[in-house]
Amino acid sequence: DTQMTQSPSSLSASVGDRVTITCRASQSINFYLSWYQQKPGRAPKLLIYAASNLQSGVPSRFSGSGSGTHFTLTINNLEPEDFATYYCQEGNSPPWTFGQGTKVEMK
Amino acid sequence: EVQLVETGGGLIQPGRSLRLSCAASGFSVNNNYMNWVRQAPGKGLEWISVFYSGGNTYYADSVKGRFTLSRDTSRNTVDLQMSSLRADDTAVYYCAKGAYGHGRSPLYAMDVWGQGTTVIVSS
Numbered sequence: 572d573t574q575m576t577q578s579p580s581s582l583s584a585s586v587g588d589r590v591t592i593t594c595r596a597s598q599s600i601n602f603y604l605s606w607y608q609q610k611p612g613r614a615p616k617l618l619i620y621a622a623s624n625l626q627s628g629v630p631s632r633f634s635g636s637g638s639g640t641h642f643t644l645t646i647n648n649l650e651p652e653d654f655a656t657y658y659c660q661e662g663n664s665p666p667w668t669f670g671q672g673t674k675v676e677m678k
Numbered sequence: 679e680v681q682l683v684e685t686g687g688g689l690i691q692p693g694r695s696l697r698l699s700c701a702a703s704g705f706s707v708n709n710n711y712m713n714w715v716r717q718a719p720g721k722g723l724e725w726i727s728v729f730y731s732g733g734n735t736y737y738a739d740s741v742k743g744r745f746t747l748s749r750d751t752s753r754n755t756v757d758l759q760m761s762s763l764r765a766d767d768t769a770v771y772y773c774a775k776g777a778y779g780h781g782r783s784p785l786y787a788m789d790v791w792g793q794g795t796t797v798i799v800s801s
């Protein structure tokens with residue numbers, strides 16, 4: 572089974588900042604890496620699929636990159652509504668796994 | 679509108695069984711891969727199972743042998759039968775539809791989520 576290591580577990584940032592979150596896979600997962608945003612009490616929302624593709628309706632300040640075992644989610648020009656928890660998820664082969672999550676808090 | 683609604687959660691004693699249902703609207707569960715994901719209180723997301731359109735099912739090690747997926751075409755639902763429940767199965771359970779790319783190639787991501795149903799395993 573593939574293990575996903577996500578870092579950092581939390582970070583503090585201000586509106587307008589650039590934020591980068593990293594996920595590392597224990598083995599190659601090709602490009603089958605997705606990123607989700609979750610706000611308290613809400614279901615997760617798909618942001619990025621196939622490592623670097625923006626889901627329809629997601630603002631372009633969100634971007635993803637990487638392949639193989641190293642992936643990043645970048646949020647440019649952080650907006651107030653972006654304070655949330657972010658998860659990566661690998662889908663190379665089941666059982667799929669999520670990263671531990673990164674909570675983006677207001678500085 | 680594409681929508682998922684989970685039902686069936688509640689308070690259940692350890693060792694007992696519970697069945698969750700995920701009702702889809704706006705698409706057919708028969709033609710999509712459907713997932714269940716759970717989130718224990720204050721914890722992260724845990725993928726637990728997938729029902730592929732071709733009929734194959736896969737489970738996380740934490741639920742394998744205790745949880746079983748089924749699909750009802752007439753009701754357009756995907757159900758999760760949970761048995762031998764334990765305290766650490768306490769969580770919000772989400773149903774999520776698998777995402778497809780161009781040409782219906784599966785992306786192994788989840789693009790539509792239900793609101794979740796809460797399962798509490800306690801005596």
